[in-house]
Amino acid sequence: MTHNVAARTGGATRDRILNAAILRFARSSYETVGLRDIAADVGVDVAYVHRCFGSKERLFAESLEATMEPAKLFAGPAGDIADFLAKQIFARDGGRGRNTVGPLDIIVRSLSSSEASRVLREFTRDDIIRPLAEKIGQEADTRAAVITALLAGIGILRNVLRIDPLTEVEGGELENSLPKPSAAS
Structure with a gap:
Protein backbone atom coordinates (compact mmCIF):
# COMPACT_ATOMS: atom_id res chain seq x y z
CA MET A 1 0.00 0.00 0.00
CA PHE A 60 10.57 20.18 -23.76
CA ALA A 61 9.23 17.44 -26.06
CA GLU A 62 6.79 16.26 -23.40
CA SER A 63 5.69 19.86 -22.80
CA LEU A 64 4.90 20.18 -26.51
CA GLU A 65 2.97 16.94 -26.53
CA ALA A 66 1.02 17.86 -23.39
CA THR A 67 -0.10 21.20 -24.83
CA MET A 68 -0.73 20.06 -28.41
CA GLU A 69 -2.30 16.69 -27.56
CA PRO A 70 -1.73 15.25 -31.06
CA ALA A 71 -3.72 12.08 -30.35
CA LYS A 72 -6.81 14.23 -29.75
CA LEU A 73 -6.14 16.32 -32.86
CA PHE A 74 -6.55 13.28 -35.08
CA ALA A 75 -9.42 11.63 -33.27
CA GLY A 76 -11.85 13.44 -35.60
CA PRO A 77 -13.46 12.10 -38.77
CA ALA A 78 -11.03 11.33 -41.59
CA GLY A 79 -13.30 12.76 -44.31
CA ASP A 80 -13.36 16.24 -42.84
CA ILE A 81 -9.92 16.52 -41.25
CA ALA A 82 -9.06 20.05 -42.49
CA ASP A 83 -12.33 21.38 -41.09
CA PHE A 84 -11.67 19.50 -37.85
CA LEU A 85 -8.16 20.98 -37.52
CA ALA A 86 -9.46 24.47 -38.27
CA LYS A 87 -12.00 24.05 -35.49
CA GLN A 88 -9.16 23.06 -33.17
CA ILE A 89 -7.22 26.22 -34.02
CA PHE A 90 -10.27 28.36 -33.34
CA ALA A 91 -11.55 26.49 -30.28
CA ARG A 92 -8.35 25.67 -28.41
CA ASP A 93 -6.84 29.11 -27.88
CA GLY A 94 -9.42 31.69 -28.85
CA GLY A 95 -10.67 33.65 -25.90
CA ARG A 96 -8.22 32.12 -23.44
CA GLY A 97 -7.19 34.04 -20.37
CA ARG A 98 -3.85 35.79 -19.91
CA ASN A 99 -2.42 33.04 -17.70
CA THR A 100 -3.46 30.18 -19.94
CA VAL A 101 -0.79 28.53 -22.05
CA GLY A 102 -1.58 27.74 -25.65
CA PRO A 103 0.36 25.18 -27.69
CA LEU A 104 1.72 27.84 -30.02
CA ASP A 105 3.16 29.87 -27.13
CA ILE A 106 5.83 27.22 -26.56
CA ILE A 107 6.59 26.92 -30.27
CA VAL A 108 6.93 30.65 -30.87
CA ARG A 109 9.24 31.22 -27.89
CA SER A 110 11.68 28.55 -29.05
CA LEU A 111 11.73 28.75 -32.85
CA SER A 112 15.13 30.45 -32.94
CA SER A 113 16.80 27.82 -30.77
CA SER A 114 18.90 25.29 -32.68
CA GLU A 115 18.38 22.70 -29.93
CA ALA A 116 14.64 23.26 -29.67
CA SER A 117 14.11 23.54 -33.43
CA ARG A 118 15.20 19.92 -33.88
CA VAL A 119 12.61 18.80 -31.31
CA LEU A 120 10.01 21.07 -32.92
CA ARG A 121 10.80 19.71 -36.39
CA GLU A 122 10.56 16.08 -35.23
CA PHE A 123 7.35 16.74 -33.31
CA THR A 124 5.73 18.56 -36.25
CA ARG A 125 6.78 15.87 -38.71
CA ASP A 126 6.07 12.79 -36.57
CA ASP A 127 3.09 13.90 -34.48
CA ILE A 128 1.28 16.33 -36.78
CA ILE A 129 2.16 15.99 -40.48
CA ARG A 130 2.51 12.19 -40.70
CA PRO A 131 -0.75 11.40 -38.87
CA LEU A 132 -2.52 14.03 -40.98
CA ALA A 133 -1.04 12.55 -44.17
CA GLU A 134 -2.35 9.12 -43.16
CA LYS A 135 -5.85 10.58 -42.89
CA ILE A 136 -5.96 12.56 -46.14
CA GLY A 137 -4.53 10.10 -48.68
CA GLN A 138 -3.83 11.53 -52.18
CA GLU A 139 -0.58 13.58 -52.38
CA ALA A 140 -0.68 13.24 -48.63
CA ASP A 141 2.77 14.41 -47.52
CA THR A 142 2.70 17.70 -49.40
CA ARG A 143 -0.95 18.42 -48.61
CA ALA A 144 -0.47 17.60 -44.93
CA ALA A 145 2.56 19.91 -44.72
CA VAL A 146 0.69 22.75 -46.45
CA ILE A 147 -2.41 22.34 -44.26
CA THR A 148 -0.20 22.30 -41.16
CA ALA A 149 1.69 25.41 -42.30
CA LEU A 150 -1.48 27.35 -43.09
CA LEU A 151 -3.18 26.46 -39.83
CA ALA A 152 -0.01 27.13 -37.81
CA GLY A 153 0.28 30.55 -39.44
CA ILE A 154 -3.34 31.39 -38.70
CA GLY A 155 -2.91 30.05 -35.18
CA ILE A 156 0.15 32.20 -34.50
CA LEU A 157 -1.44 35.36 -35.89
CA ARG A 158 -4.71 34.65 -34.05
CA ASN A 159 -3.64 33.17 -30.73
CA VAL A 160 -0.15 34.56 -30.12
CA LEU A 161 -0.08 37.94 -31.88
CA ARG A 162 -3.88 38.41 -31.54
CA ILE A 163 -4.33 40.09 -34.93
CA ASP A 164 -7.86 41.34 -35.69
CA PRO A 165 -10.04 40.08 -37.41
CA LEU A 166 -8.42 36.69 -36.77
CA THR A 167 -9.39 36.85 -33.10
CA GLU A 168 -13.10 36.42 -33.78
CA VAL A 169 -14.98 33.82 -31.79
CA GLU A 170 -15.21 30.14 -32.70
CA GLY A 171 -17.49 29.45 -35.68
CA GLY A 172 -17.08 32.94 -37.09
CA GLU A 173 -16.70 34.15 -40.67
CA LEU A 174 -12.97 33.39 -40.88
CA GLU A 175 -13.35 29.79 -39.69
CA ASN A 176 -16.23 29.24 -42.11
CA SER A 177 -14.26 30.76 -45.01
CA LEU A 178 -11.40 28.26 -44.81
CA PRO A 179 -11.31 25.89 -47.80
CA LYS A 180 -12.80 22.44 -47.29
CA PRO A 181 -10.70 19.35 -48.12
CA SER A 182 -12.47 18.88 -51.45
CA ALA A 183 -11.48 22.41 -52.47
CA ALA A 184 -7.87 21.74 -51.46
CA SER A 185 -7.57 18.67 -53.71
Whole structure:
Protein backbone atom coordinates (compact mmCIF):
# COMPACT_ATOMS: atom_id res chain seq x y z
CA MET A 1 0.00 0.00 0.00
CA THR A 2 2.84 2.38 0.78
CA HIS A 3 4.29 1.70 -2.68
CA ASN A 4 1.02 2.72 -4.37
CA VAL A 5 0.87 5.96 -2.39
CA ALA A 6 4.51 6.66 -3.29
CA ALA A 7 3.80 5.93 -6.95
CA ARG A 8 0.80 8.28 -6.96
CA THR A 9 2.80 10.98 -5.19
CA GLY A 10 5.66 10.54 -7.68
CA GLY A 11 3.22 10.78 -10.58
CA ALA A 12 1.68 13.91 -9.11
CA THR A 13 5.13 15.46 -8.66
CA ARG A 14 6.05 14.52 -12.23
CA ASP A 15 2.86 16.25 -13.41
CA ARG A 16 3.73 19.34 -11.36
CA ILE A 17 7.20 19.40 -12.94
CA LEU A 18 5.65 19.10 -16.41
CA ASN A 19 3.18 21.90 -15.67
CA ALA A 20 5.98 24.15 -14.37
CA ALA A 21 8.02 23.39 -17.50
CA ILE A 22 5.06 24.20 -19.75
CA LEU A 23 4.70 27.60 -18.08
CA ARG A 24 8.44 28.30 -18.33
CA PHE A 25 8.71 27.20 -21.99
CA ALA A 26 5.60 29.24 -22.88
CA ARG A 27 7.02 32.41 -21.35
CA SER A 28 10.73 32.14 -22.16
CA SER A 29 12.97 30.80 -24.90
CA TYR A 30 14.33 27.28 -24.71
CA GLU A 31 17.85 28.54 -23.92
CA THR A 32 16.77 30.67 -20.98
CA VAL A 33 14.70 27.95 -19.30
CA GLY A 34 16.76 26.05 -16.74
CA LEU A 35 15.97 22.73 -15.13
CA ARG A 36 17.04 24.19 -11.78
CA ASP A 37 14.42 26.92 -12.17
CA ILE A 38 11.73 24.37 -12.98
CA ALA A 39 12.78 22.25 -10.01
CA ALA A 40 12.65 25.32 -7.75
CA ASP A 41 9.15 26.17 -9.03
CA VAL A 42 7.98 22.75 -7.87
CA GLY A 43 10.14 22.51 -4.75
CA VAL A 44 12.14 19.46 -5.79
CA ASP A 45 15.81 18.77 -6.38
CA VAL A 46 16.97 19.14 -9.98
CA ALA A 47 18.13 15.51 -9.85
CA TYR A 48 14.48 14.48 -9.53
CA VAL A 49 13.65 16.42 -12.71
CA HIS A 50 16.44 14.51 -14.48
CA ARG A 51 15.15 11.23 -13.06
CA CYS A 52 11.62 11.91 -14.32
CA PHE A 53 12.46 13.28 -17.77
CA GLY A 54 16.08 12.43 -18.52
CA SER A 55 16.97 15.77 -20.11
CA LYS A 56 15.78 19.28 -20.80
CA GLU A 57 15.18 18.26 -24.41
CA ARG A 58 12.90 15.39 -23.36
CA LEU A 59 11.04 17.66 -20.93
CA PHE A 60 10.57 20.18 -23.76
CA ALA A 61 9.23 17.44 -26.06
CA GLU A 62 6.79 16.26 -23.40
CA SER A 63 5.69 19.86 -22.80
CA LEU A 64 4.90 20.18 -26.51
CA GLU A 65 2.97 16.94 -26.53
CA ALA A 66 1.02 17.86 -23.39
CA THR A 67 -0.10 21.20 -24.83
CA MET A 68 -0.73 20.06 -28.41
CA GLU A 69 -2.30 16.69 -27.56
CA PRO A 70 -1.73 15.25 -31.06
CA ALA A 71 -3.72 12.08 -30.35
CA LYS A 72 -6.81 14.23 -29.75
CA LEU A 73 -6.14 16.32 -32.86
CA PHE A 74 -6.55 13.28 -35.08
CA ALA A 75 -9.42 11.63 -33.27
CA GLY A 76 -11.85 13.44 -35.60
CA PRO A 77 -13.46 12.10 -38.77
CA ALA A 78 -11.03 11.33 -41.59
CA GLY A 79 -13.30 12.76 -44.31
CA ASP A 80 -13.36 16.24 -42.84
CA ILE A 81 -9.92 16.52 -41.25
CA ALA A 82 -9.06 20.05 -42.49
CA ASP A 83 -12.33 21.38 -41.09
CA PHE A 84 -11.67 19.50 -37.85
CA LEU A 85 -8.16 20.98 -37.52
CA ALA A 86 -9.46 24.47 -38.27
CA LYS A 87 -12.00 24.05 -35.49
CA GLN A 88 -9.16 23.06 -33.17
CA ILE A 89 -7.22 26.22 -34.02
CA PHE A 90 -10.27 28.36 -33.34
CA ALA A 91 -11.55 26.49 -30.28
CA ARG A 92 -8.35 25.67 -28.41
CA ASP A 93 -6.84 29.11 -27.88
CA GLY A 94 -9.42 31.69 -28.85
CA GLY A 95 -10.67 33.65 -25.90
CA ARG A 96 -8.22 32.12 -23.44
CA GLY A 97 -7.19 34.04 -20.37
CA ARG A 98 -3.85 35.79 -19.91
CA ASN A 99 -2.42 33.04 -17.70
CA THR A 100 -3.46 30.18 -19.94
CA VAL A 101 -0.79 28.53 -22.05
CA GLY A 102 -1.58 27.74 -25.65
CA PRO A 103 0.36 25.18 -27.69
CA LEU A 104 1.72 27.84 -30.02
CA ASP A 105 3.16 29.87 -27.13
CA ILE A 106 5.83 27.22 -26.56
CA ILE A 107 6.59 26.92 -30.27
CA VAL A 108 6.93 30.65 -30.87
CA ARG A 109 9.24 31.22 -27.89
CA SER A 110 11.68 28.55 -29.05
CA LEU A 111 11.73 28.75 -32.85
CA SER A 112 15.13 30.45 -32.94
CA SER A 113 16.80 27.82 -30.77
CA SER A 114 18.90 25.29 -32.68
CA GLU A 115 18.38 22.70 -29.93
CA ALA A 116 14.64 23.26 -29.67
CA SER A 117 14.11 23.54 -33.43
CA ARG A 118 15.20 19.92 -33.88
CA VAL A 119 12.61 18.80 -31.31
CA LEU A 120 10.01 21.07 -32.92
CA ARG A 121 10.80 19.71 -36.39
CA GLU A 122 10.56 16.08 -35.23
CA PHE A 123 7.35 16.74 -33.31
CA THR A 124 5.73 18.56 -36.25
CA ARG A 125 6.78 15.87 -38.71
CA ASP A 126 6.07 12.79 -36.57
CA ASP A 127 3.09 13.90 -34.48
CA ILE A 128 1.28 16.33 -36.78
CA ILE A 129 2.16 15.99 -40.48
CA ARG A 130 2.51 12.19 -40.70
CA PRO A 131 -0.75 11.40 -38.87
CA LEU A 132 -2.52 14.03 -40.98
CA ALA A 133 -1.04 12.55 -44.17
CA GLU A 134 -2.35 9.12 -43.16
CA LYS A 135 -5.85 10.58 -42.89
CA ILE A 136 -5.96 12.56 -46.14
CA GLY A 137 -4.53 10.10 -48.68
CA GLN A 138 -3.83 11.53 -52.18
CA GLU A 139 -0.58 13.58 -52.38
CA ALA A 140 -0.68 13.24 -48.63
CA ASP A 141 2.77 14.41 -47.52
CA THR A 142 2.70 17.70 -49.40
CA ARG A 143 -0.95 18.42 -48.61
CA ALA A 144 -0.47 17.60 -44.93
CA ALA A 145 2.56 19.91 -44.72
CA VAL A 146 0.69 22.75 -46.45
CA ILE A 147 -2.41 22.34 -44.26
CA THR A 148 -0.20 22.30 -41.16
CA ALA A 149 1.69 25.41 -42.30
CA LEU A 150 -1.48 27.35 -43.09
CA LEU A 151 -3.18 26.46 -39.83
CA ALA A 152 -0.01 27.13 -37.81
CA GLY A 153 0.28 30.55 -39.44
CA ILE A 154 -3.34 31.39 -38.70
CA GLY A 155 -2.91 30.05 -35.18
CA ILE A 156 0.15 32.20 -34.50
CA LEU A 157 -1.44 35.36 -35.89
CA ARG A 158 -4.71 34.65 -34.05
CA ASN A 159 -3.64 33.17 -30.73
CA VAL A 160 -0.15 34.56 -30.12
CA LEU A 161 -0.08 37.94 -31.88
CA ARG A 162 -3.88 38.41 -31.54
CA ILE A 163 -4.33 40.09 -34.93
CA ASP A 164 -7.86 41.34 -35.69
CA PRO A 165 -10.04 40.08 -37.41
CA LEU A 166 -8.42 36.69 -36.77
CA THR A 167 -9.39 36.85 -33.10
CA GLU A 168 -13.10 36.42 -33.78
CA VAL A 169 -14.98 33.82 -31.79
CA GLU A 170 -15.21 30.14 -32.70
CA GLY A 171 -17.49 29.45 -35.68
CA GLY A 172 -17.08 32.94 -37.09
CA GLU A 173 -16.70 34.15 -40.67
CA LEU A 174 -12.97 33.39 -40.88
CA GLU A 175 -13.35 29.79 -39.69
CA ASN A 176 -16.23 29.24 -42.11
CA SER A 177 -14.26 30.76 -45.01
CA LEU A 178 -11.40 28.26 -44.81
CA PRO A 179 -11.31 25.89 -47.80
CA LYS A 180 -12.80 22.44 -47.29
CA PRO A 181 -10.70 19.35 -48.12
CA SER A 182 -12.47 18.88 -51.45
CA ALA A 183 -11.48 22.41 -52.47
CA ALA A 184 -7.87 21.74 -51.46
CA SER A 185 -7.57 18.67 -53.71
